[in-house]
Amino acid sequence: MPYTPYTLQTILVPPPVTQKEEPIPTPNTSTSFFSRRSNSPPNEAASPILRFSTNTAAATRIDSVGAWENDLYCGTSEGLILHYSLQDDYSNNSTEKTLTTRLENTINLGYGKKSVERILLVPQVSKAIVLCAEEGRIGEDGTVELVVVKKRAIQIYKIGESMHLKRELPLADGAITLTRYGHMLCLADNQTYKLINLNQSSLTPLIRTPQIPTTSSTLLLGSQLIAKPLVAVVKKDEFLIVDGGNGSGNQTIGLFVHANGDPIRGTLQWSNYPKSLCVEFPYVVALLSNNTVEIHNILDQKLLQKIPIDSSVEAKGLAFGHGIKVWMDALAKALKRSPWKQQSSDPEIEVQLQREIIKYSTIASRILVYGKDSVMAQVTTPLTVQVDGLLENNLVEEAMQLAEQARNTMSEEEHDTVYAERLKYELNYTFQKSGLLLLKETLFDDAFSLLSKGNMDPRVVVNLFEGLMQDRWINIPPPILLFDNVQRLIEELGDLKKIVDGSMTGSQEENSPGSTEMRRVLLANAREALSKYLTVEREKRLIRSAKNDLHCEVIDTCLLKIYMSQKDDASMYKFLQQPNDCNIDDCSKALYKAKKYYALSIMYESKRMYEKTLELWTGIYSGEIIDTEFKDGLARIKRLLLKDIDTQELSLSAVMHYTSWLVQQSPKDGAEVFIRSPRSKDMDPNEVLERLEGFSNQVIQMYLEYLVTSLKSENPEYYTRLACSYTNDIYDEIKAKNGLELFKELVDDFKRQVSPYPIEEDIDLSHSTFIGYLNAEKSQIRLVQLRLSLIKFLQRSSLYLPEIVMEALTKAGPLDIEKCIVYGRMGKHGESLDILIHGLSDFVGAETYCITNGSSAGIIPTTTIPARTSSLSEKPLPLTEYISEKDLEERRVLFTKLFNLYLSIDNR
Numbered sequence: 001m002p003y004t005p006y007t008l009q010t011i012l013v014p015p016p017v018t019q020k021e022e023p024i025p026t027p028n029t030s031t032s033f034f035s036r037r038s039n040s041p042p043n044e045a046a047s048p049i050l051r052f053s054t055n056t057a058a059a060t061r062i063d064s065v066g067a068w069e070n071d072l073y074c075g076t077s078e079g080l081i082l083h084y085s086l087q088d089d090y091s092n093n094s095t096e097k098t099l100t101t102r103l104e105n106t107i108n109l110g111y112g113k114k115s116v117e118r119i120l121l122v123p124q125v126s127k128a129i130v131l132c133a134e135e136g137r138i139g140e141d142g143t144v145e146l147v148v149v150k151k152r153a154i155q156i157y158k159i160g161e162s163m164h165l166k167r168e169l170p171l172a173d174g175a176i177t178l179t180r181y182g183h184m185l186c187l188a189d190n191q192t193y194k195l196i197n198l199n200q201s202s203l204t205p206l207i208r209t210p211q212i213p214t215t216s217s218t219l220l221l222g223s224q225l226i227a228k229p230l231v232a233v234v235k236k237d238e239f240l241i242v243d244g245g246n247g248s249g250n251q252t253i254g255l256f257v258h259a260n261g262d263p264i265r266g267t268l269q270w271s272n273y274p275k276s277l278c279v280e281f282p283y284v285v286a287l288l289s290n291n292t293v294e295i296h297n298i299l300d301q302k303l304l305q306k307i308p309i310d311s312s313v314e315a316k317g318l319a320f321g322h323g324i325k326v327w328m329d330a331l332a333k334a335l336k337r338s339p340w341k342q343q344s345s346d347p348e349i350e351v352q353l354q355r356e357i358i359k360y361s362t363i364a365s366r367i368l369v370y371g372k373d374s375v376m377a378q379v380t381t382p383l384t385v386q387v388d389g390l391l392e393n394n395l396v397e398e399a400m401q402l403a404e405q406a407r408n409t410m411s412e413e414e415h416d417t418v419y420a421e422r423l424k425y426e427l428n429y430t431f432q433k434s435g436l437l438l439l440k441e442t443l444f445d446d447a448f449s450l451l452s453k454g455n456m457d458p459r460v461v462v463n464l465f466e467g468l469m470q471d472r473w474i475n476i477p478p479p480i481l482l483f484d485n486v487q488r489l490i491e492e493l494g495d496l497k498k499i500v501d502g503s504m505t506g507s508q509e510e511n512s513p514g515s516t517e518m519r520r521v522l523l524a525n526a527r528e529a530l531s532k533y534l535t536v537e538r539e540k541r542l543i544r545s546a547k548n549d550l551h552c553e554v555i556d557t558c559l560l561k562i563y564m565s566q567k568d569d570a571s572m573y574k575f576l577q578q579p580n581d582c583n584i585d586d587c588s589k590a591l592y593k594a595k596k597y598y599a600l601s602i603m604y605e606s607k608r609m610y611e612k613t614l615e616l617w618t619g620i621y622s623g624e625i626i627d628t629e630f631k632d633g634l635a636r637i638k639r640l641l642l643k644d645i646d647t648q649e650l651s652l653s654a655v656m657h658y659t660s661w662l663v664q665q666s667p668k669d670g671a672e673v674f675i676r677s678p679r680s681k682d683m684d685p686n687e688v689l690e691r692l693e694g695f696s697n698q699v700i701q702m703y704l705e706y707l708v709t710s711l712k713s714e715n716p717e718y719y720t721r722l723a724c725s726y727t728n729d730i731y732d733e734i735k736a737k738n739g740l741e742l743f744k745e746l747v748d749d750f751k752r753q754v755s756p757y758p759i760e761e762d763i764d765l766s767h768s769t770f771i772g773y774l775n776a777e778k779s780q781i782r783l784v785q786l787r788l789s790l791i792k793f794l795q796r797s798s799l800y801l802p803e804i805v806m807e808a809l810t811k812a813g814p815l816d817i818e819k820c821i822v823y824g825r826m827g828k829h830g831e832s833l834d835i836l837i838h839g840l841s842d843f844v845g846a847e848t849y850c851i852t853n854g855s856s857a858g859i860i861p862t863t864t865i866p867a868r869t870s871s872l873s874e875k876p877l878p879l880t881e882y883i884s885e886k887d888l889e890e891r892r893v894l895f896t897k898l899f900n901l902y903l904s905i906d907n908r
Contacts (some may be wrong), residue, residue, distance in 0.1 A: 004305045004381050005283060005409060006295055009326055009365075011072065011086060011101055012375040061372035063316070066119035066128065067324035067365075072101070072375065075116025075130065081107040086324060121321060122159075147185065147198070149175040154185070156198065169201055179231045179239065184259050186239040188229030193241050195261055204261040210243050210252075212273055232279045232320075234298065238264065240279060254284065256298075266301040270294060276317040278367045282409055285367055285378065287318050293369065293378070297409060304409075307378075313371035323364035326379045332361035333484075334384035335425055340460065340480040340487055349479055360422040380419070383426040387433075388485075396434045400450075403430045428454045429483050436489045439464075442503045442522055444529035452536050457482070458554050464496045465530060468558045470586065476550050496526050531562045552581035560587055560603075564594055569629070576602040584609075597627040610640065610650040614658045621665070637662060638669050644678040655679050660691045663699070667692075671699035675706040685711075685718070697732075701725040708797075719800035724808045726790040731812040733783045742783060743814050746774070751841045769845035769858030770817055770836075787818070788860055794821040795856050802826045816840060817857060824854035829894055832857070837901045846901075850894035853887055 064075035072084040083105040109116070109130065118131040129146065145166070146157045154169040178187035185196040193206035211225035230242040237259035244252035254268030254277075274286040282298045293307040309315050337353055339345065365377035383406045390399040407427060431454030438447035451461055457480045463469045474480065482490070493499055500522045504515060534555050541552055556575075560582055563572035576582075576599055584607060591600040601616040614637065619625045621633040630636075641659055655677060663670025674680060674688050685707055692700050704722040707713045733739055750773050767776045771791055778784040794805070802825040809815045809822060816835050823832040829849075836846040836857060845857040883891075 004386065005406075006285070006293075006305060006307065006367075006378050007381045008293070008307055008309070008369060008376045009379050010374065010376050011324070011326070012074070012084065061316075062370050062375065063115045064117055064119045064131075065319040065321075065368045065370040065375055066121045067319070067321045067368055067377075068121050069323065069364075070325055071104075072324060072368075073119050073121070073128065074370070074375065075119050077113070077115045079109050079111050079114045079116060081109065081116060081119070081128075081130065083107065086326075119319075147178075147180055149178055149187065154196070154198075169196075169198070171196075176227060177229050177231055179233050181233045181236060181239075184237065184239075186231045186233075186241065186257070188227070188231060188241070190227040193229060193231070195239070195257070195259065197259075206241065206257060206261060207243055207255070210273070228273070230274060230277045232277045232284070234279050235281055240268075240277070240284065242274060242277065244273065254286075254296075265298070268296050268301055269303075275315070278318045278320040280320070280366050285318060287315055287369065291315055299409070309369065309376075313369075313374055313376075315369055315371050317370060319368040319370060320366055321368070323366040324368070324377060325362050326365050326377050328361050328363055328379065328382055330385045331363075331382040331422075331426075332357050334382065334388065334429060335360055335422075336484050337481045338484060338487070340457075340482045340490075341474050342479060346479070349481075353481070359418065360425055363422075364418075383423065384429050387426075387430045391433055391437060394437065396437055399430060399434055403427055403434075428456075429486070430454070432456050432483065432486050433489060436486065436493060440493055440499060440502070442500065442526075444526045445532065448529050448533035449536075452533055452540075458534065458537055458551055458558075460490065461530070461533065462554060462558050464493075464499075465527070465558075466495065466497065468561060470557075470583075473550065473554055478550070496523065500526070527562055527565065531559065531566075534559045534562070549581075553583050556581045557583045557586055561590060564590060564596065569599075572596075572599055573602065573629075576606060578606070580606060582607075595627070597625050598629040601630075605640075608645075608649045610645055611654045614640065614654070618658065618661055634662065634666055634669060638673060641673045642676055642678075647679075652679055652682055656683065656687070656691070663692060663695060667695040667699040668702070671702045674703055675710075680706075681711070685713070685715075689721075697725055697728055701729075714799060716799050716801055719797050720804050723790065723793060723797075723800045723805045726786065726793060727805070727808040727812050727815075727818075730783065730786045730790065730815065733786055734813050737783065739783050740813060742781070746778060746784075747816075747840060754841050754843070769848060770840050770842040771845065771858030771860060775860045787815070790815075790818055791821065792860055794818060794825075795859075798825065798855075800825075817842075817845075820849070820857050824849065824857075827854075829854050830897060833894070833897055833901055837898075837905065846898055850891060850898050853890050854894065 061077045062074045063077050066073040066075075070086045072086060074082040074084070076082065082103065085102050085104045087100050087102060116130055120129040120131075122129065146159060146163075148155045148157060149171065151174045152171060154171050156166045156168070157163050158166045173189040173191065175187040175189050178185055180186075183197060183199045185198060187194055187196065188209045191209055193209060195204040195206065196202070197204075209227045209229045212228040214224060214226050232240045234240050234256060239257050239259075241255050241257060242252060243255060252270040252273045254270070255263055256265040256267075258264050268284060270286055270288060272289055274288055276287040278285045279298070283304070284296045284298055286294050286296075288294060291309045291311055291313070293309065294303060295305040295307070296302065297304050336357055339349060363379050365379045367378040369376045369378060383403065386402055387399045390396075390402065406423060431450045435447045435450030435454060435456070438450065441447075448461065459469070459473050459480055460482065500519055503522070504518065538552075538555050538559070541549075541555070559575060560572065560580075563569075563575060580603075582603060584603070587603060588600055591597075591603065597616050597620055601613045601620075604610070604612040604616070616625070617630065617633060617637050617640075620627050620630045621637070637658065641655060641662065659670055659673045659677070661670075662673060671692060674683065674692070677683075685703075688703060689700065692703060701722065704718055704725060707715075707718045708722055730739075734743075747770075750770050753773065767773060771788075774784050774791075775788055779788065794800075802822045806819065806822045806826070809818050816839050820832040820835045823829070823835075832849060832854060833846055836842045836849060842857070848859075849857045
């Protein structure tokens, strides 16, 4: 069944054979051509459609028509303009409205009985331009530009306070028809179609003007050929011209022409030459001589529809105007919507729905077909009217084909028009009703696909399934608005179990095991189809960037429950790992009841409910609750604790609590979180150290290094504890590896390497100290590595408490070089130099100690830099470095002590 875009609706009918005299309307004295007459006879509205009447002889006929909104203007053969008004009469039911036509005014143009050949309405200035016996009568006031073609010229008039000639262009051959869009004219004379650019004063010839055979009773030969061109505007920079019909048997065709003269699109074809032509994009409407209206689609040039006209109408032509409003009662009834299952009515919604009906059921007919004494409006045929007839016979496939044809007729230019909005509503109605009919046949995939196309509220679909719908969803905005016919069908269908049972009614042995299995399979298929439907609906909303609205909540909550019921864990986890709008309370109860604790934690994580996430993860890891899906638990917990999370989503106290838990499971990982957490600077170091107390020395040492190195803390307690921590590592290593013997071996080996001869000038002395010796030759030994770490810290820091550190060193073992550094911090330089000279024979170290005022006994170089004196190869003292008098005096004292020690060696 092809889509028929139009129907003809009579708005003015011819008089009956016997007609009583009707009153003559008094002339209108208003200056506006569009004004209404206040004293129209009351009996004129008695009939819904007024009969054509001029109170003149029966020979009077309609020769031209114009329309604007609810006003109809008929030009007659007697030189009169008849002004009719089309009025809407509402019944108590807001969707029922009747159309009445009333004669408002009769205007005598004053030119005698000369035919009104054309009416051009200019509503912008409330004027009409009438062509009567080839003379133009132009209204007053306004600012409209008018193009008039005379025998040898084109004149452009400006209609303002008065009409004046703006410019004139020569036109040698004149014109017998023309149309205009903007600055472009498309016209034809007796020989040729032409395009004229008014801005450039340029002319582009097109094709020859068709010659049409005409019969005349005054000619002996019976007929002659006359030029009868037809032109119409398609849209900006595009025109339609007609060719053919010259009596040679050639078929009549329509050509689409661009403003530059080039042919575009394909061609239209008619069986005979049109009497009249109108374009209402994307349709071309032609009135043919066989009393038929043919409608083509401009986009694909296919014939869509033929509308026969009764021969008694004697159709004369088509008029294309600004549009006259026509009420479509069938459309109003089909598109009427009302709230579904809501407890209370909202007056605002009722007003909105009533306006919606008026908007979509009042159609502006821009094309009028007029005969000698009647007028018909060519109105858009409601898709719903055509579809309902098919659906009543269960012809769903044919209805879908019709809907697709209707949708394909809508062009890009119409997407934001009332026509496009109405067609969308009609398509929604069609798809929804068709989907429900397929649902009745248990064709679930096709049914839900159509319901999605029809933009059915997901709450209605979900309500068909047991255990998914929440009562509160019905009364939460936005309201569920359904077409009345769709509501009735939903109530008839019931829930899905009723639909499945109904599909099996009449089958043999309904309660047999086979029937039970069939029911189970159908219900499972329905749930699978629902899952696909909800996924499609979810994607539609993601494209529109919709989130956190009720529909998204309904869709996501139901999707999760379906995955759970189908035991589709893979889809469930994938779904929960993405941003979603699941209802937290409802879904958490369902997941907890199903013992899907890990899935619940993922949902909490996606909702930024991190404390609940950590509570579940720690519970699963510790075995308090069981869920084998939770893999790599400690690493997941650690990563979450290291995320930069707003304090409102994860409090500092929660971070401290769960990091302490992590320390108990993996001390090193816990300490790393305390150090690397984005919230670490907000933590109380003393509290952290207290939580780390009792675990390995390593984790405490890690955190102390963070406080000292990264945070640059100046608290002596942290430096002292770190130095003692390094010392404890050495003590533990000595105990574990019998390190006391190694201490003696290291000292003896160093002494053997000390040269008694003078040092050459260019020798690198960084390795000549005991510290340099340990770093260069023994750093592969674990105990030496620990000592070097302690030495480096002791030399670089001045904030530790030396007395406490010395006590730890003494307890740990023979850490002579370490004690030397600490003695220096205590100002006991004699003890330091005694260790360096007599204990270690580290003469270069002693000189380094003196030149650095006791702060270093040798460096641990990262690169070898030649130095001429001492072992300060990493950072030699600059020659220009400022040294205070106090430091110089201390240095002199130190070198004096060193000199005396050297002398004491000789005495020995």
